[in-house]
Structures are given as structure tokens and as C-alpha cells.
Amino acid sequence: MSGRFFLNGFYISLLLLAACALGFWFLFSCETTGKYEKILGPVEAEPEVSQNAPAGQPEKTPPADSDKSPGELDDDARARELAEFMKKLVPLHKPLGKPGKSDWLSHHSEPGQTFEQYIACNPERPAGNRSFIYVQPLGDFSKTEKKIILLTAKFMTYYFNLQIKLCKNLPLSTIPKSARRVHPKWKDKQILAPYILDYVLRPRLPDDAMAYIAFTNSDLWPGEGWNFVYGLASLRHRVGVWSIYRNGDPDESDESFRLCPLRTIKMASHETGHMFSMKHCIKYECNMCGCNNRTESDRLPLALCPECTAKICWATKTNPLSRYRQLSKFCGKNGLEKEKKFYEKSANILKTIAIKQ
Ligand SMILES: [Zn+2]
Numbered sequence: 001m002s003g004r005f006f007l008n009g010f011y012i013s014l015l016l017l018a019a020c021a022l023g024f025w026f027l028f029s030c031e032t033t034g035k036y037e038k039i040l041g042p043v044e045a046e047p048e049v050s051q052n053a054p055a056g057q058p059e060k061t062p063p064a065d066s067d068k069s070p071g072e073l074d075d076d077a078r079a080r081e082l083a084e085f086m087k088k089l090v091p092l093h094k095p096l097g098k099p100g101k102s103d104w105l106s107h108h109s110e111p112g113q114t115f116e117q118y119i120a121c122n123p124e125r126p127a128g129n130r131s132f133i134y135v136q137p138l139g140d141f142s143k144t145e146k147k148i149i150l151l152t153a154k155f156m157t158y159y160f161n162l163q164i165k166l167c168k169n170l171p172l173s174t175i176p177k178s179a180r181r182v183h184p185k186w187k188d189k190q191i192l193a194p195y196i197l198d199y200v201l202r203p204r205l206p207d208d209a210m211a212y213i214a215f216t217n218s219d220l221w222p223g224e225g226w227n228f229v230y231g232l233a234s235l236r237h238r239v240g241v242w243s244i245y246r247n248g249d250p251d252e253s254d255e256s257f258r259l260c261p262l263r264t265i266k267m268a269s270h271e272t273g274h275m276f277s278m279k280h281c282i283k284y285e286c287n288m289c290g291c292n293n294r295t296e297s298d299r300l301p302l303a304l305c306p307e308c309t310a311k312i313c314w315a316t317k318t319n320p321l322s323r324y325r326q327l328s329k330f331c332g333k334n335g336l337e338k339e340k341k342f343y344e345k346s347a348n349i350l351k352t353i354a355i356k357q
């Protein structure tokens with residue numbers, strides 16, 4: 001996702017350029033990375049009391065992929081099955097209409113990426129011991145912001161069907177002066193997002209990380225010619241960063257307390273989607289669509305379109321029905337009613353299809 005900008009340019013290529021241009025800024029030795037506080041994940045989901053369980057004897061929520069059949073499908077068979085289920089879900093999704101004047105697609109030419117193209121690009125995905133998403137808080141956070149980080153991390157366990165390792169905070173002093181600025185017009189203090197990716201995260205990337213994502217409450221900008229970005233991720237290096245800075249002050253009002261986590265969850269899952277080599281969606285109103293401004297990002301749904309859902313389910317070997325059920329449950333518990341209903345409807349459609357995974 002990105003904010004308004006001064007010059008045209010596709011931010012991923014900008015990121016790669018920035019990575020090269022900033023090569024001489026390598027200031028950090030490779031610190032140990034496995035410093036994490038908590039593991040969150042489907043297998044450690046909060047216990048829930050089932051309808052039949054006696055009071056005080058909670059039953060554990062089953063892992064998100066518990067509907068898997070014993071004989072796991074190979075990649076091609078899984079792709080064929082997912083392609084079938086995608087067709088059934090299409091009626092629930094809105095095709096992306098003509099972009100408005102200030103929308104992302106009016107300023108960026110995007111190639112899109114079909115499910116088949118995704119598979120053919122040999123995407124980054126969990127393999128071997130690379131099976132965790134690391135969330136790295138960067139800087140100091142208020143109590144409410146800490147809660148939002150935790151909530152976002154929990155959401156991601158269901159969205160990507162992977163366990164999350166929540167790391168200990170890195171201080172903001174990790175970012176040198178040369179990678180900071182004050183916005184020339186707006187006077188916001190900002191941090192250079194590609195610097196975080198290339199010189200904070202990449203040298204610390206844990207061996208077992210599918211993705212390593214920094215989370216900050218400082219404003220981010222991606223380099224010369226840009227105003228700001230909400231987040232930035234590499235399609236190939238498994239690192240990314242989000243900022244809560246432009247998501248509204250969650251302590252300001254009930255409305256902002258409701259909006260801030262939703263915006264943060266949307267942004268985190270979008271950026272992490274890029275880390276699974278997913279490109280921007282241009283087909284449907286989808287969480288993987290590029291965003292140019294707040295109105296556009298608030299309008300886009302939290303849910304992925306059928307094609308992007310298939311990509312994630314294929315990459316993480318996840319049963320889409322289980323995924324929808326888990327997400328619906330999470331949204332219901334956390335006051336995201338509209339999103340809960342949508343996931344519920346999707347699960348109801350898939351219930352009728354036998355998906356062997
Ligand atoms: Zn994006």
C-alpha cells in the first residue's frame with residue numbers, strides 16, 4: 001500500500017533500486033534474531049468452550065488445517081482443486097470497477113497476477129523449517145497500540161495458517177539519522193522504509209522465518225519523490241514493514257478504536273501477502289489491491305478475492321473452508337461483524353464442495 005506521491009513509479013521496483021542505492025549504508029552486523037517473546041498460532045489458538053463441554057473444561061480449538069485428508073495432495077492437484085472452489089466463490093466478490101481519479105490504478109500501471117501466473121513464478125512460501133511469521137515491534141508503543149499489534153498477529157495466524165513469533169522490541173535508535181527525515185511540507189517525522197527492510201530486517205532474518213515483518217508507529221516514506229507509505233514489503237526477500245501512524249489514534253474515540261485495528265490488520269495482511277510473492281490484484285475488490293489514499297483503503301475489503309485466496313491456500317497448503325471458519329470466528333470475537341458475515345457466507349458455499357487437502 002502506498003500514499004499519495006509526487007512522481008509516478010512502481011514502488012516495488014523503487015524498493016529494489018533503493019536496496020541497491022543504499023548498499024553502502026550497511027551499519028549492522030548480523031545480530032541474533034531469535035529473540036521473541038511469544039508464539040501465536042492456529043495450534044495455540046485460544047481455547048474455547050464447546051457447546052457440549054462441561055463448564056470449566058474448555059476444548060482446544062483445532063489447528064486451522066485440521067480438515068486435511070491424510071493423503072496430502074501434491075501441488076498440481078491442490079491447484080486444480082483450488083481453481084474449482086474459486087469458481088464457486090466468484091458471485092460473492094465485486095469486480096474492481098473503473099478507478100477514481102486519485103485511486104491507485106489511475107496512477108500505476110499494474111500487470112495483475114492470475115493464480116496460474118502465481119504458481120508459475122515459483123513464489124516464496126513455507127518450506128522446510130521456514131514456517132513462522134516473525135513480527136518485530138520497532139520503537140515504543142502505547143498500551144492500546146500493543147493490544148493492536150497482538151490482535152493483528154493473531155489475525156495473521158488464521159489468515160496465513162502459520163504460527164507467529166512476536167519479537168522483543170527493537171528501539172527506534174536502531175534507525176540512524178541518515179535514514180530519517182522531517183516531511184518538507186507536512187513536518188511529520190519519517191523513517192526510510194527500504195532502510196528498515198535492507199539494514200534492520202534482512203541481516204536479522206531468522207532461519208525459520210517465512211516472513212519477518214517490522215511494525216512501527218513512526219511514519220514511513222519509501223524514498224525520493226514520495227510523501228509516505230503505509231507499509232512496504234519485498235516480493236522476494238521475505239521482509240516487510242508496516243506503520244500504524246496513519247491509521248488514526250485508537251485512544252481518540254470509540255470509532256477510531258474500532259477503525260485502527262481494522263486498518264492495521266488490513267495493511268499487515270496486505271504487506272505480508274507481498275512477502276508470499278503476491279502482486280497487486282486488479283480483478284476484484286480485494287485486500288491485495290494497491291491503495292493510494294485512506295478513502296481507497298477503507299473502501300477495500302479485508303477479505304481476499306477468490307484468486308488471491310487460492311494463492312494463499314496453495315502456498316500454505318491450507319484448506320480454504322477451515323480458513324474461512326477460523327477467520328469468521330476471529331472477526332466475530334473482535335467486533336468485525338461485516339467481515340465475520342462475509343467469511344461465514346464463503347464458508348457456507350464451500351461446505352457443499354468436497355475439497356481434499
Ligand atoms: Zn501493496
Ligand SMILES: [Zn+2]
Nearest residue numbers: 281286305308
Ligand atoms: Zn485479489
